Amino acid sequence: MATTQTETVKQLTYLAGSLKAPRILEAAGRLAEQARAAGWSFEDYLAAVLEREVSARNASGARLRIRAAGFPAVKTIEDFDWDQQSAVRQQVASLASGAFLLEARNVVLLGPPGTGKTHLATALGVIAAHQGQRVLFATATEWVTRLSDAHRQGRLPQELARLRRYGLIIVDEVGYLPFEQDSANLFFQLVSSRYEHASLVLTSNLPFSGWGTVFGDQVVAAAMIDRIVHHAEVITLKGASYRLRGRGIDSLPSTRTDITDPAD
Numbered sequence: 001m002a003t004t005q006t007e008t009v010k011q012l013t014y015l016a017g018s019l020k021a022p023r024i025l026e027a028a029g030r031l032a033e034q035a036r037a038a039g040w041s042f043e044d045y046l047a048a049v050l051e052r053e054v055s056a057r058n059a060s061g062a063r064l065r066i067r068a069a070g071f072p073a074v075k076t077i078e079d080f081d082w083d084q085q086s087a088v089r090q091q092v093a094s095l096a097s098g099a100f101l102l103e104a105r106n107v108v109l110l111g112p113p114g115t116g117k118t119h120l121a122t123a124l125g126v127i128a129a130h131q132g133q134r135v136l137f138a139t140a141t142e143w144v145t146r147l148s149d150a151h152r153q154g155r156l157p158q159e160l161a162r163l164r165r166y167g168l169i170i171v172d173e174v175g176y177l178p179f180e181q182d183s184a185n186l187f188f189q190l191v192s193s194r195y196e197h198a199s200l201v202l203t204s205n206l207p208f209s210g211w212g213t214v215f216g217d218q219v220v221a222a223a224m225i226d227r228i229v230h231h232a233e234v235i236t237l238k239g240a241s242y243r244l245r246g247r248g249i250d251s252l253p254s255t256r257t258d259i260t261d262p263a264d
């Protein structure tokens with residue numbers, strides 16, 4: 001066994017050398033351990049090894065990761081106008097170093113529609129991509145669909161393991177649609193699987209007190225919020241919608257931000 005491994009390493013050294021791809025050699029061993037521990041498929045392992053080489057080789061690796069992230073539109077911190085949101089400027093600036101990703105800390109952006117939650121979540125994703133982290137963006141509803149599909153096909157554990165390889169997962173619009181009980185449980189598993197391991201950025205138009213209604217269960221919601229907030233930066237955006245600026249409309253009919261906890 002040991003001899004075979006040594007032979008394989010020799011062969012890899014030769015192959016990586018002829019491809020002029022030294023990172024393949026370095027990544028192959030390191031990622032093999034990770035792959036065995038997390039039960040990646042052969043394809044996932046190969047993709048991960050090649051990705052290391054490609055992103056190291058390609059100065060535009062960040063651009064590839066930004067494209068792969070699935071942002072609805074690419075937005076940056078530099079594009080953000082702080083006039084209406086000066087209260088959170090410092091807080092957001094402290095996240096811009098990306099240190100939260102290395103500590104597997106979460107970020108929760110709360111606030112009414114149009115206050116820049118998706119913008120800032122995307123901007124944090126762009127920072128992560130520049131730091132070499134893989135990022136995936138989707139709405140809460142899309143995440144639940146993805147997890148339900150995996151669950152139905154009996155590969156939920158593999159899907160969660162695969163997602164742990166992303167340094168950042170963004171869950172936009174928690175609370176726009178309430179979850180079914182099964183969906184809430186799947187979402188809980190996503191949160192648990194990343195807890196103290198890799199970062200989540202979540203956005204919601206509801207305060208935490210309204211999440212019980214979204215997840216259809218106060219106990220599940222409380223357990224989830226507990227894990228999310230344990231190591232998290234909670235940023236509360238305020239004010240009128242940026243989309244409606246200068247249109248003579250001061251506020252939307254119902255922003256649902258002042259919803260009260262039914263258990264209160």
Ligand code: ADP
Pocket residue numbers: 075079080081082083084085111112113114115116117118119120242243
């Ligand atoms: P939310 O997700 O809170 O509903 P978005 O982030 O989608 O709001 O913002 C709505 C639109 O307004 C987007 O095009 C976004 O880029 C822009 N926007 C919101 N707030 C700001 C801001 N402070 N500076 C620049 N653009 C903003």
Ligand code: MG
Pocket residue numbers: 117118119172173203
């Ligand atoms: Mg949004």
